[in-house]
Amino acid sequence: EAERHDINKMTVTELNAYKWRRAACFWQSITVTWQWSIAFVFWGFCAAEFLPPVNWFWRLGLIAAHTYPFILVMIEFYLCDSQIRLRDFWSTWVLVVLYGFVNYYYTMIGQEPAYPFLLWKQPVADVLHITMVAAFGTAMMLVTAWG
Numbered sequence: 001e002a003e004r005h006d007i008n009k010m011t012v013t014e015l016n017a018y019k020w021r022r023a024a025c026f027w028q029s030i031t032v033t034w035q036w037s038i039a040f041v042f043w044g045f046c047a048a049e050f051l052p053p054v055n056w057f058w059r060l061g062l063i064a065a066h067t068y069p070f071i072l073v074m075i076e077f078y079l080c081d082s083q084i085r086l087r088d089f090w091s092t093w094v095l096v097v098l099y100g101f102v103n104y105y106y107t108m109i110g111q112e113p114a115y116p117f118l119l120w121k122q123p124v125a126d127v128l129h130i131t132m133v134a135a136f137g138t139a140m141m142l143v144t145a146w147g
Contacts, residue, residue, distance in 0.1 A: 024080075029088045030095060031073050032144055037137035039070040077144065084145035089138060096134040100127065 010018060043066055107113040107120050120126055 025085065026088045026091065028073075028077060028080075029084055029141060030092050032077055033089075033092045033134075033137040033141040034095075035070040035073045036140035036144075037133045039067055040140075041133045041136055043067070074144070084141065089141070092138060092141075093134060096130060100130050103130075 043063055103114050103118060104120055104123075107118065113119050118126055118129070
């Protein structure tokens with residue numbers, strides 16, 4: 001209620017800035033959560049299963065290409081005046097469900113799976129794995145917001 005009262009006293013410029021900040025924090029919550037999942041879960045545990053044996057330079061380049069956005073997102077997160085709001089966490093979970101459906105559809109209809117380690121031969125296990133990755137990202141988002 002206090003927040004609503006403050007909104008009523010804002011100028012148009014302040015209100016526009018407030019709306020943009022809310023949108024930025026919303027999308028930043030999603031970005032940080034997914035970057036934690038991609039940078040650590042995917043490259044830490046999954047990539048080794050399907051990456052072909054290649055030279056170290058190529059492998060290092062792939063890791064750097066996926067770690068660099070994580071570093072930039074974290075720098076932006078800590079330099080900006082971001083607020084992580086628990087009410088925005090639902091969006092990450094909606095995207096996880098959409099990702100699961102799209103990945104399942106692409107793998108079953110397409111001739112090749114999106115990821116060689118996610119073949120949907122055991123759907124319950126695959127859903128559990130996707131859920132665990134999302135839970136890790138969410139937990140790390142909370143740690144990020146707290147730190």
